[in-house]
Amino acid sequence: xxxxxxxxxxxxxxxxxxxxxxxxxxxxxxxxxxxxxxxxxxxxxxxxxxxxxxxxxxxxxxxxxxxxxxxxxxxxxxxxxxxxxxxxxxxxxxxxxxxxxxxxxxxxxxxxxxxxxxxxxxxxxxxxxxxxxxxxxxxxxxxxxxxxxxxxxxxxxxxxxxxxxxxxxxxxxxxxxxxxxxxxxxxxxxxxxxxxxxxxxxxxxxxxxxxxxxxxxxxxxxxxxxxxxxxxxxxxxxxxxxxxxxxxxxxxxxxxxxxxxxxxxxxxxxxxxxxxxxxxx
Ligand code: AMP
Ligand code: MN
Ligand code: MN
Ligand code: MN
Numbered sequence: 001x002x003x004x005x006x007x008x009x010x011x012x013x014x015x016x017x018x019x020x021x022x023x024x025x026x027x028x029x030x031x032x033x034x035x036x037x038x039x040x041x042x043x044x045x046x047x048x049x050x051x052x053x054x055x056x057x058x059x060x061x062x063x064x065x066x067x068x069x070x071x072x073x074x075x076x077x078x079x080x081x082x083x084x085x086x087x088x089x090x091x092x093x094x095x096x097x098x099x100x101x102x103x104x105x106x107x108x109x110x111x112x113x114x115x116x117x118x119x120x121x122x123x124x125x126x127x128x129x130x131x132x133x134x135x136x137x138x139x140x141x142x143x144x145x146x147x148x149x150x151x152x153x154x155x156x157x158x159x160x161x162x163x164x165x166x167x168x169x170x171x172x173x174x175x176x177x178x179x180x181x182x183x184x185x186x187x188x189x190x191x192x193x194x195x196x197x198x199x200x201x202x203x204x205x206x207x208x209x210x211x212x213x214x215x216x217x218x219x220x221x222x223x224x225x226x227x228x229x230x231x232x233x234x235x236x237x238x239x240x241x242x243x244x245x246x247x248x249x250x251x252x253x254x255x256x257x258x259x260x261x262x263x264x265x266x267x268x269x270x271x272x273x274x275x276x277x278x279x280x281x
Contacts, residue, residue, distance in 0.1 A: 002261035004033035005254065006062065007077065007189070007212065007240025011127060012036075012044030013064075014134040016245030019048035027055040029255025033264045035062030035240070037077055040095035041130045046083065060268065064189060065095060065179075067172040074172055074194070074203065077212060077238060080271030081184025088182040091170060096130055098168035103131055105165050110136075110156060115145055133157045134247065149247040176207050183275030185209040185267055187238040191226065192218040204233065209270060214239025216250045216257045236270065237263050 009015030010022050017025060019036065022044075026034045034057050038044045042063050052059035063078045081088060100119075107117050117139050125135040125142075137152035146152045155161065170178075179186050187210035191200045204211065213226035214237075230237045239259040242250045250257075 002032040003258035004261045004264045005031050005240040006035040006238050007037050008243040009038050010044035011129055012041050013038035013130040014132050019044045020051045023048050023051035032261050033058040035060040037062040037064040039064050039130045040092050042083055065175050066169045067175045068169045069172040075189035077187040077189050078179040079185050081179050081182035085182035087178050091178050102165050102167045183278050185271050187212050190215045190217055192222040210236025210238050212238045214259050216253045236267050
């Protein structure tokens with residue numbers, strides 16, 4: 001059966017495979033379709049395109065956007081949008097700026113605990129990609145302040161450890177609108193890890209097109225519940241491995257936790273219709 005993975009990361013954000021390496025790995029694991037969903041950037045997708053063509057992998061435009069919803073952070077997946085859509089490009093630029101400010105706040109909090117890390121060190125660790133806590137974790141390891149990635153999150157970087165951050169991320173409804181107006185479709189990322197049933201339904205009412213039913217953090221019953229919810233509400237079903245290549249616990253699932261390729265046809269079809277309507281206006 002043709003299979004797809006619609007949730008992966010590269011060195012353009014906090015992944016460890018370059019876009020080229022990811023495409024080669026996807027080909028070796030017999031994936032037919034792939035979306036690179038780096039955090040708040042589409043650079044990995046853009047760089048991967050020629051390699052995907054070479055390996056005959058259907059590569060969808062993709063992105064994982066950190067958004068604000070009722071004072072919380074919600075991860076939204078965007079697919080099959082027009083990659084050169086200016087409002088979307090601008091939104092992602094602002095998101096990356098917000099991420100830099102957020103990391104500065106994290107570094108201030110660490111400093112209060114006697115841990116000195118500079119922004120330059122974090123930026124160097126990111127190699128030009130979207131920065132985030134994983135890059136701070138790498139610096140903590142490099143400076144021998146912690147001895148492992150999990151330790152960095154347990155001791156310093158976990159959401160339960162950090163004081164509340166004032167992240168300047170965009171409101172979820174604005175992100176949904178921008179992706180839609182770029183001819184794309186949206187899906188709620190890894191709901192099982194984050195939200196109650198009521199919260200999930202509240203989020204879906206904001207105008208999301210789909211829900212990530214398949215994710216390595218979902219146990220069997222959760223997956224079943226989300227699939228039923230999607231069928232009932234006529235939502236797109238998306239899924240993937242959330243592959244980062246290291247440290248995520250999900251790396252072994254690349255090529256194993258997959259989505260049926262026919263789901264990707266449905267998604268692509270919706271986006272195509274949306275795109276046609278936009279250009280008719
Ligand atoms: P940020 O984008 O700055 O909020 O950082 C979140 C990223 O850190 C996620 O996308 C994961 O890749 C990674 N992450 C979050 N929590 C953990 C954890 N407890 N252990 C390992 N990686 C984590
Ligand atoms: Mn990540
Ligand atoms: Mn996420
Ligand atoms: Mn992810």
